[in-house]
Amino acid sequence: MTMEFKEYPDREMLALSLADRIASQLAQHLRGNDRATLCVPGGTSPVQVFETLSGADLEWDRITVVLGDERWVDGDHKRSNSRLLRRHLLRDRAAAASYIDLYTGDATPDDATAALSERLAPLTPLTVVLLGMGNDMHTASLFPGADHLQAAMAADAPPVMAIRADGAEEPRITLTRPVLADALNIHVLIMGPEKREALDRAQKSDPMEAPIRAFLDDATVHWAE
Numbered sequence: 001m002t003m004e005f006k007e008y009p010d011r012e013m014l015a016l017s018l019a020d021r022i023a024s025q026l027a028q029h030l031r032g033n034d035r036a037t038l039c040v041p042g043g044t045s046p047v048q049v050f051e052t053l054s055g056a057d058l059e060w061d062r063i064t065v066v067l068g069d070e071r072w073v074d075g076d077h078k079r080s081n082s083r084l085l086r087r088h089l090l091r092d093r094a095a096a097a098s099y100i101d102l103y104t105g106d107a108t109p110d111d112a113t114a115a116l117s118e119r120l121a122p123l124t125p126l127t128v129v130l131l132g133m134g135n136d137m138h139t140a141s142l143f144p145g146a147d148h149l150q151a152a153m154a155a156d157a158p159p160v161m162a163i164r165a166d167g168a169e170e171p172r173i174t175l176t177r178p179v180l181a182d183a184l185n186i187h188v189l190i191m192g193p194e195k196r197e198a199l200d201r202a203q204k205s206d207p208m209e210a211p212i213r214a215f216l217d218d219a220t221v222h223w224a225e
């Protein structure tokens with residue numbers, strides 16, 4: 001497949017269109033299956049998409065939501081991706097969704113990976129994966145130069161791994177390349193000129209230098225200034 005690139009006149013249009021596309025893909029999956037799984041990024045970019053999606057007329061009680069990665073901080077910490085999700089996505093109609101919290105409260109993410117991998121395995125292939133991307137071309141917590149990047153990008157990686165990187169402020173837990181790449185629908189959300197440049201660089205790079213590269217061929221990339 002080849003990457004599909006969608007450019008929007010502004011961020012609001014992007015949020016409306018992307019939320020609508022994700023909702024349609026979840027609804028279509030639910031027409032032939034008991035349940036659907038939606039995997040979403042943290043960070044700062046997805047707030048508007050989350051807020052639009054949270055009001056979508058979907059059978060949310062048949063949908064499981066999981067983050068693509070989490071920072072190993074408490075759920076009410078300002079850097080917690082779960083906190084972002086609870087505030088902006090798991091509310092309104094979407095409050096009825098089941099949520100798999102990647103932050104377990106264990107001392108380290110390493111202590112949590114086996115149990116989380118077991119929970120996630122039956123949910124694969126994930127129905128919809130929405131990925132973000134940093135200016136350093138990381139996605140989820142697959143950072144260039146991360147300690148376990150090679151293992152997390154390998155075809156036999158477990159669904160969930162602990163990972164640490166200089167570019168990340170705290171230890172992380174992340175879904176790995178195979179579980180993300182096997183999703184039925186993959187979207188990438190990026191905003192602003194720096195990320196557009198980073199995307200151009202990533203397209204010419206090796207996935208070990210630009211982890212987002214591993215997902216681009218099967219993805220629709222959504223961009224607004």
Ligand SMILES: O=C1O[C@H](COP(=O)(O)O)[C@@H](O)[C@H](O)[C@H]1O
Nearest residue numbers: 041042043044045132133134140
């Ligand atoms: O650290 C993270 O960064 C990326 C990108 O975040 P953004 O703030 O530039 O949108 C995000 O996709 C990932 O989930 C998060 O943990």
